[in-house]
Amino acid sequence: MTMPAPAHPTGADTPPPAGFYAGTVRTIWRLFEPYRRAFATALLMRVLMSLSAAVPVVMLVWVVELLRTGELTGQRALVAVAVVIGGVAGQYCFSYASNRLVWTSTFYAVGAARIRTLDHVQRLPLGTVHERGVGDVSATLTADMEAVSTYAHHGLPQYFSALSMPAFVFAGLLVIDAPMAVAVAVSVVVAVPLVRWISRHFGRHAFTRGNLMATANSRIVEYVRGIAVIRAFDRTGARVNWFRDAVDDLRRINDRMAVKLVPAALATMGVVQLGIPLTIAALGYWYTGGRLDAGTMLIFLVLVLRVYTPILEVAGSAEQSRLADAALRRIGAVHDLQPQPEPRTPAAGVSRPSIQLDDVTFGYTPDEPVIRDLTIEVAPKTMTALVGPSGAGKSTVLALISRFWDVDSGAVRLGGVDVRDLTAEQLFDAVTVVFQDVYLFQGTIRDNIAFGRNSATDEAVEAAARQAQAHEFITALPQGYDTPVGEGGATLSGGERQRISIARAILKDAPIVLLDEVTAALDPINERAVQRAFAELVRDRTLVVVAHRLSTIRSADQIVVLDEGRAVERGRHEELLAAGGRYADLWTERERATQWRLQTATATPGPTAGTSDRSSPTR
CATH class of the missing domain: 3.40.50.300 (P-loop containing nucleotide triphosphate hydrolases)
Known part of the structure; x- marks a missing residue:
């Protein structure tokens, strides 16, 4: 049944209004509804893994303090070694449990989300499905879901893991020396507006990129379906160029993202990393002024590195987060489409076939x-x-x-x-x-x-x-x-x-x-x-x-x-x-x-001179 699709503007380059989408983490939480408990447990295991990884650092600080005060004994050294071994063992145990849970829960949750989304699509009016196009719907169910899956099983657990360690260490710094802890946090605070700016602009470009990818997907599907007609009419080059135009649009948006956002991302990472030499300079200034002793300064240097390294990892994975956010917006746009209304009180059925x-x-x-x-x-x-x-x-x-x-x-x-x-x-x-x-x-x-x-x-x-x-x-x-x-x-x-x-x-x-x-x-x-x-x-x-x-x-x-x-x-x-x-x-x-x-079928012209006719009696 071939009919035109209703034409309703969709605002392809504008993120959809509030509805199913409610922010990256909250939308993932909504999408993962049947497997929330397993996924939340996996994230908790990841936090505990990070805290276990902090145990050796805590023991190092304790040993340095004992060395500084001359109170280190053999028994205390053995205690420190035992606790470190326990922390490392805990780190690996929590890592195994977290990875297993996060992979299995994400796999099942994304599979269930695909089925729920497809079930929603099949309840939409046919005109709405035609309006979005096969490529757009298939991109939502494949590429967008895959982007969410990647972020859920890799990016989000890394985010929880990376931030729990700095939070724990920063709390320790506050206990040891609050003014120094504030000095350590300055560069991170300065980087926050930059991170927000990058997230906002990258998210907008990523949403547009997702729509362009859906367009390219639609065109390649149409090309494959119509390849016989394309070849028969010798339009291979024209249709390939039609697909190439969509790929060029994708290339341009990727170039725009690289030109505008990569320098800003590098600047953000630079600002965060600048905190390390600034902290060292502040420590040196306070040490020469007699405010800090060598032991405390060493403790701060060790802890500062444990603060900045995970934060840099989070800053480096911002692209993955924004791509997942754009994918969730597109998935949300599909879920926000109104299904064909069902009767509140259905009739008894069709009793006569009229x-x-x-x-x-x-x-x-x-x-x-x-x-x-x-x-x-x-x-x-x-x-x-x-x-x-x-x-x-x-x-x-x-x-x-x-x-x-x-x-x-x-x-x-x-x-x-x-x-x-x-x-x-x-x-x-x-x-x-x-x-x-x-x-x-x-x-x-x-x-x-x-x-x-x-x-x-x-x-x-x-x-x-x-x-x-x-x-x-x-x-x-x-x-x-x-x-x-x-x-x-x-x-x-x-x-x-x-x-x-x-x-x-x-x-x-x-x-x-x-x-x-x-x-x-x-x-x-x-x-x-x-x-x-x-x-x-x-x-x-x-x-x-x-x-x-x-x-x-x-x-x-x-x-x-x-x-x-x-x-x-x-x-x-x-x-x-x-x-x-x-x-x-x-x-x-x-x-x-x-x-x-x-008349055309019965018209049989006789043989002419120089023409071979197998039915001719002259042969």
Whole structure:
């Protein structure tokens, strides 16, 4: 079913408004909901690992102090050694527990987040999904989720680990000498505004970069899907350039980030590192002034290095944090999209397989309706055909019956029940759709037919294939029903894919079947066979068919002629021909086209001089 997507501006370069996204850590916490306890335990283990790593430093300070006062004894030295060994052992134990927990919890949490996001996407109106595009949605579920995963299992634990050590050491410095501790902290405080500035600008560029990456992803997906057409029309170079343009946009945003932000990041790290020589200078000044003794000065030098090294690691990983933040914003933007409304009090279901379109108006874009004041009544177990020129709104009518979109005004009813009062499960228990653009899933022919009903037996699958006139070509294949169809059904012809799609719809056995130009890819022989299958279908189901080949719907109980979204004629085939209106004009055009094809096919020019003809009696 090919229809334009509604056009609504999205503000691609602007982060989405507040909603699912609530800051990097809080959004990860929300995204990891089923595995929060394990992830929080992993972060706690990482903090304990850092504190264990501080034990040798504390013991070193204690030993230096004992040396300074002359109170170091052999027993105290053994105590220090034992505590250091315990601290190192604790560090490795906590490291093992943390790494194991953080890897497993992140893996499961991101997997669950992908499933929840995909579940949210499948509940969105189809127009919203089309608007975002396949590449954008796939980038959210793959690249964005991967960026979050990388930050969650590496960057965030490193952040907790790196900051817990300086916090612990700085508390010790305050106890030893508060003025000196403040001097140590000055360079870190000065660096904070720089870090915030970098985070803000890098985050904006990273969000834009994510959108550009989604665009590139969409283009490469489209290129691969259409590669046969691209080659046939010798447009390989043009389409590669189209993809290259997206890559160039990515390169430019990366260059912009490098030119603007790398110097600032280096400056931030420089400011932090400047604290080391400044601290040494201050210590030297106070030592020469008699305010500090050699032991205290040595203690401060050791502790200062333990403060700045982890902080530099955090500053160096800011890019990873910003990329994760941008990815979380894009994931949040998807979760902020409103799902198709479900009824608060669902109806009992569809008791009669009738269809009513009551004064329906609908447009893909505001103020541009493609369906105008349309009223159609389809009686149970009858066949209604929708015909008309391209763009008349035929496929859109099927989309509205299926509730892929909601009407702007009027109502669509099944069995007298507004489709908006049905749950998705109730709706698609009553309706099955055979799309114009058939999509088959990777797997076997049997798997794809059984997609209509998972519990179907092999006998039921075969019966549906026979009714869809597909059994003969399936059994002629080397592996029969176990033949792999390839991605999208690539190993089968268009007509074969259509018939498998029809078999899938037959097997589902819904009381209402919507068929969108299903005979467009069939040869005349199979088209007649499918017509016989339709005759069987209509005895037990309500059938709505869209077809440009008018010969396929001569037996319809009702033919509705659409033009510019309005029903201009309706009736049976003979009645509409006798009326001499728009349908009669379409039929006349069809007859002329058929006659032209027959004349072309029967034209057999005789051999000319110098031409070899294997049927010539002169040979």
